[in-house]
Amino acid sequence: MPLFGVLALQGDFREHLASLTDLGEVAVPVRTVEDLERIDALVIPGGESSVIDRLSRNYGLAEPIRRRISEGMPAYGSCAGMIMLADRLENPAVASNGAVQETFGGIDMTVRRNAFGRQVDSFENRLDFNGTNIEAVFIRAPEAVQVGEGVEVISTVPGADPTSQGRIVAVRQGNLLATSFHPEVSGNAAIHEFFINITRGDA
Numbered sequence: 001m002p003l004f005g006v007l008a009l010q011g012d013f014r015e016h017l018a019s020l021t022d023l024g025e026v027a028v029p030v031r032t033v034e035d036l037e038r039i040d041a042l043v044i045p046g047g048e049s050s051v052i053d054r055l056s057r058n059y060g061l062a063e064p065i066r067r068r069i070s071e072g073m074p075a076y077g078s079c080a081g082m083i084m085l086a087d088r089l090e091n092p093a094v095a096s097n098g099a100v101q102e103t104f105g106g107i108d109m110t111v112r113r114n115a116f117g118r119q120v121d122s123f124e125n126r127l128d129f130n131g132t133n134i135e136a137v138f139i140r141a142p143e144a145v146q147v148g149e150g151v152e153v154i155s156t157v158p159g160a161d162p163t164s165q166g167r168i169v170a171v172r173q174g175n176l177l178a179t180s181f182h183p184e185v186s187g188n189a190a191i192h193e194f195f196i197n198i199t200r201g202d203a
Contacts, residue, residue, distance in 0.1 A: 002199050005030040005039030007065075009055040011047020011080060015184035019192045033064050041074040041199040044081030046139070046182050049113065050093035050101050052080055062104065069106040074175040076195040082178035083142050086111035090145055107173045108148030115143040115167070115180075124186075127155050129170060132190045136169070136181035143180055144168040155179070175199075 006016045008029035020027035020043070027043075030036050042065070044052070056062040069075055069085075077085040084103050088110040092101035116123070116138055127136050136155075147153060151173045156166030169180035170191075175198055183191040197203035 002040035006043045010051045011045040013045045016043045019184045044077040046079030049080035049083040065104050074199040076177040085178045106176045109144045110146040111142045116141045134188045137185045141180040
């Protein structure tokens with residue numbers, strides 16, 4: 001049985017741990033390099049991506065996470081986690097000292113932070129996720145504004161232009177999965193189940 005880890009530096013990691021446990025999986029918080037080295041797959045939760053970036057570097061986790069991802073470790077990022085799995089950010093946060101936000105990378109995409117507005121603009125929307133109709137919760141959500149050829153677009157929501165494919169809110173590239181929305185908040189198990197299947201090699 002694979003051991004799932006949830007990056008537990010900031011954000012709603014407890015909800016992801018509960019979601020995985022409810023599905024019968026063994027899941028542990030990841031706060032150290034030692035924690036990271038013992039897991040088989042990683043979930044990067046929603047929260048503040050710039051804080052997750054800073055804390056992961058402070059705790060010496062950023063480079064080891066990049067290495068594990070490059071070696072093929074399955075990873076799933078929701079909301080801020082989607083930002084952290086992007087190879088490129090359209091609008092990275094810039095600290096008062098001029099430091100520019102970094103990501104772990106792994107998915108060949110450009111992500112726009114806070115693409116759907118501020119906290120007060122949070123919303124719910126039904127969408128298709130891999131053939132399943134789900135209720136998705138968007139809270140200061142990002143979107144993928146560009147994806148590479150090797151990236152599968154799983155879900156979109158309507159954009160301002162009705163002739164476009166829509167705004168990209170869920171993607172997959174190999175063992176990596178990312179969503180703009182928070183399945184751990186809505187209580188829908190479809191996304192975590194899909195990630196479990198990816199980790200087991202069944203999807």
